[in-house]
Amino acid sequence: MKHKILEIINEIRESNSLPTLDFITEENRLREDLGLTSFDLAELTVRIEDETDIDIFDDGLITTVGQIYQKLNI
Amino acid sequence: MRDYSFINYINLDKETIEKIRIARNHPDIRKVMYNKNEISKEEHIGFINNLEKSHDKAYWYILKGDRPIGVVNLVDIDSQKECAEWGFYILPDQKNSGKFIELLTAVFQFMFEILGFKSLYGFTNVRNIEVLILNEYFGATFGEKKSLNGEDFIQHETIGEDFLKNKDAIGNLRNFLLFLHRKKMKGKKFIKESNRI
Numbered sequence: 001m002k003h004k005i006l007e008i009i010n011e012i013r014e015s016n017s018l019p020t021l022d023f024i025t026e027e028n029r030l031r032e033d034l035g036l037t038s039f040d041l042a043e044l045t046v047r048i049e050d051e052t053d054i055d056i057f058d059d060g061l062i063t064t065v066g067q068i069y070q071k072l073n074i
Numbered sequence: 075m076r077d078y079s080f081i082n083y084i085n086l087d088k089e090t091i092e093k094i095r096i097a098r099n100h101p102d103i104r105k106v107m108y109n110k111n112e113i114s115k116e117e118h119i120g121f122i123n124n125l126e127k128s129h130d131k132a133y134w135y136i137l138k139g140d141r142p143i144g145v146v147n148l149v150d151i152d153s154q155k156e157c158a159e160w161g162f163y164i165l166p167d168q169k170n171s172g173k174f175i176e177l178l179t180a181v182f183q184f185m186f187e188i189l190g191f192k193s194l195y196g197f198t199n200v201r202n203i204e205v206l207i208l209n210e211y212f213g214a215t216f217g218e219k220k221s222l223n224g225e226d227f228i229q230h231e232t233i234g235e236d237f238l239k240n241k242d243a244i245g246n247l248r249n250f251l252l253f254l255h256r257k258k259m260k261g262k263k264f265i266k267e268s269n270r271i
Contacts, residue, residue, distance in 0.1 A: 043251055062172065
């Protein structure tokens with residue numbers, strides 16, 4: 001699943017003409033380190049929900065990759 | 075609207091009023107305001123006190139459950155024409171909520187369905203592309219530009235009847251992403267065709 005998250009983030013980055021990443025770490029911040037905008041976070045939510053049936057933003061904020069992993073228990 | 079509540083500033087306690095002042099002074103919020111100055115405690119309290127006497131403006135603190143999430147305001151309220159200028163911001167620490175479509179849908183529902191406004195207009199900085207796109211998605215039509223302190227703002231207006239007819243579809247995040255995708259495609263096609271000329 002962690003690989004899938006990287007794949008989704010890379011697809012979003014590519015659509016914004018940002019280079020793809022070979023890896024992400026739990027400490028990576030979605031906005032500041034990965035360059036995701038509010039609109040990208042919306043896409044990330046939907047893409048992850050499609051894969052897992054879990055709405056990662058359902059009860060609060062997500063700032064880092066580690067918090068996504070926590071939400072998904074991976 | 076489920077889970078969202080709108081608390082009029084005049085009903086807030088001192089602690090919350092101060093929290094709002096701190097958020098309002100955050101650089102990310104100040105940079106999109108007409109007045110970019112830092113607001114002092116005295117100014118802020120004076121402003122809230124004036125709101126109690128005012129009939130043409132109102133401010134609400136927005137909560138999702140117990141979580142403060144943003145602020146929405148109306149100024150120049152015209153109760154005859156049932157229209158007003160609106161403004162809105164998400165609290166700086168809530169920007170990573172990924173729930174802005176749900177939130178804005180709740181805001182428009184509150185304004186058009188609960189308060190009964192017929193139309194709302196606003197001015198957005200022309201550089202604030204994300205907010206302009208959001209307004210377009212929510213059905214706004216764009217009008218004249220105005221300059222203030224060397225910056226350009228564009229007027230937009232959202233009609234209540236149009237929003238209420240489509241609110242369920244508009245409130246669906248997937249529809250927004252589809253809209254965004256189409257917009258990106260149009261932009262790419264435009265750039266491609268411009269390069270050909």
